[in-house]
Amino acid sequence: MRNLLNFLIKYNSWILFLLLEVACFMLLFRFNNYQGSVFFTSANRFAGRVYEWAGGIHSYFYLRTANEELLDRNLFLERKVEWLTEALAGLQQDSAQVNVRDSALSDVRIIKARVVNNTLNRLDNYITLDKGSADGVKNDMGVVGIEGVAGIVYLVSPHYSLAISVLNRKSSINCKVQGTDYFGYLKWDGGDSRYAYVRDLPRYAEIAVGDTVVTNGYSSVFPAGIMVGRIADISDSDDGLSYLLRVELATDFGTLNDVRLVAPQSQEERMELERGVKE
Amino acid sequence: MAHVYIRRLAGFIGAVLLQVFILNHIHIAGYATPYLYIYFLLKLNAGVSRNVLMFWGFFLGLLIDMFSSTPGLNAASAVLLAFVRQPVLRLFSPKELDNVTPGFGSLGTGVFVKYVVVAVLLHHAVLLGLEAFSFFDWPGLLLKIVLSSLFSIICILAIECLRR
Incomplete structure (x- = not known):
């Protein structure tokens, strides 16, 4: 018992070191x-x-950059919508009604x-x-x-x-x-x-x-x-x-x-x- | 006595804020990120016991980990640094170091530079090695360790010169 206590006292920094490192590694791996x-x-x-x-x-x-990016993106999307509606109009002549916007977003949260x-x-x-x-x-x-x-x-x-x-x-x-x-x-x-x-x-x-x-x-x-x-x-x-x-x-x-x-x-x-x- | 602790606490908080808000976002060429928070550990008085130093290191690392979502990573390497600081200091400095704050003046330029270089290299090697955790990209990892260490060492020595 005495030897054990002496051992613990003599190597207390080593023991503390090991304890802290074990704690760190548990955090790291879990x-x-x-x-x-x-x-x-x-x-x-x-x-x-x-x-x-x-x-x-x-x-x-970053407000300024964010704004510019939004504008760019907006423009791009507008063009795309235009292109899609045109394409849709072409197709709709001989097919059933399709509501693009609704079907694209209805099923997403x-x-x-x-x-x-x-x-x-x-x-x-x-x-x-x-x-x-x-x-x-x-x-x-x-x-x-x-x-x-x-x-x-x-x-x-x-x-x-x-x-x-x-x-x-x-x-x-x-x-x-x-x-x-x-x-x-x-x-x-x-x-x-x-x-x-x-x-x-x-x-x-x-x-x-x-x-x-x-x-x-x-x-x-x-x-x-x-x-x-x-x-x-x-x-x-x-x-x-x-x-x-x-x-x-x-x-x-x-x-x-x-x-x-x-x-x-x-x-x-x-x-x-x-x-x-x-x- | 009390003001020593207040100064230490201020240094601690300053180190965390600097690291988390500014230095963690620096990555020159995708490789070099300075980890200057260990400057706090390096500058603590040599009279501070090894155990106390390890606790400082542990909480410093843990707080930085909390902000960078790397639980245990910085804490592990900071505790290791705190553990080996005393032997490293003794290795280079022939003088008795009872109540000395490590610096150019107290240790001499050569000794202090050696102390910083060894401590930073060790800390960064452990930190970045643990982060990668696999050695599949040896050259990349080594480059990262060397460049980050170089960056940190230069910053630490520059701060030290300014404060002198």
């Missing part, structure tokens, strides 16, 4: 699959409040949110948002910025939530090349925050640099047709069996500020079904 760990992230109430306050100041400086914190320089980046379960946010909702896809909600606290950014090695978003049915998974593996990769596109796919990449409706997170980015480069994958696309992301993560959280209305039902299959 973060991935432990809901309670939301307390130790920036989605907790205290950090969220501080970030919200700082984000308010920060966003003030949308929540407005503001980014209170966002990083780009880590290997696993997260976005903190100022809406939580009290506002109806749920896990696995999609996060969409002004220009396009930004991430997926990961942890939810009552008033804040944490989303996995596209710039995160865990992120994997199902997308396709617009106008075709070729699909693949959008991945990021560190480095430049403007580019990500889409793997596993078949070699016979007819695609070209500059083509638009959008979400496809296969994943239960995003509705179909949300902008992801443009193809910047096409090369062969390591095994030579498929194409590897380098995609220039539409979202500028450096200035991400106002976002929408989206989820198809049928998301829960569908996820339950898919979970049932896995088990």
Whole structure:
């Protein structure tokens, strides 16, 4: 007993060191699959409040750029609406009435949110948002910025939530090349925050640099047709069996500020079904 | 006595705010991010016991982790730095260090620079290594450690020069 006490006293700093490190590592490793760990992230109430306050100041400086971007986007959408109505008018002459707008949005739930914190320089980046379960946010909702896809909600606290950014090695978003049915998974593996990769596109796919990449409706997170980015480069994958696309992301993560959280209305039902299959 | 603690607490809060709001958003060429919060640990009086220093490190790291959504990452590396600070100081400084605040004046320029370089390299290597957690991208990780350390060391020495 005495020896034990002497030992403890002699090596007390070593023991304290080990205890603290064990505590740190438990936090580090349980973060991935432990809901309670939301307390130790920036989605907790205290950090969220501080970030919200700082984000308010920060966003003030970007109002001008945000405005310009909105104008650009608005213009683009107006042109698109015009083009679509024309196309529709042409088709309607000999087909049934289609209400494009309603069918496009009727089945999607949308929540407005503001980014209170966002990083780009880590290997696993997260976005903190100022809406939580009290506002109806749920896990696995999609996060969409002004220009396009930004991430997926990961942890939810009552008033804040944490989303996995596209710039995160865990992120994997199902997308396709617009106008075709070729699909693949959008991945990021560190480095430049403007580019990500889409793997596993078949070699016979007819695609070209500059083509638009959008979400496809296969994943239960995003509705179909949300902008992801443009193809910047096409090369062969390591095994030579498929194409590897380098995609220039539409979202500028450096200035991400106002976002929408989206989820198809049928998301829960569908996820339950898919979970049932896995088990 | 009380004002020593108030100054320490102010330094602690200042280090967290600076790191979280400004430095965490700097990433030169996608590689170099300065982690200057350890300056607080490096500058604590050499008379502070090892255990107390580790607690400072733990809470400093934990608070920064909380803001950057990396639970345990900064805390683990800051505790390690606090643990090895005394041996590192002893290694370079021949003098008795009872009640000395590490700096150019108290340690001598050469000793202080060596102390900062070793401490920063160690901390950054552990921090960035833990963050990557796999060594699949050796060159990238090494480049990141070296550039970030270089950036941090230059900043720390510059602040030290200004405060002298």
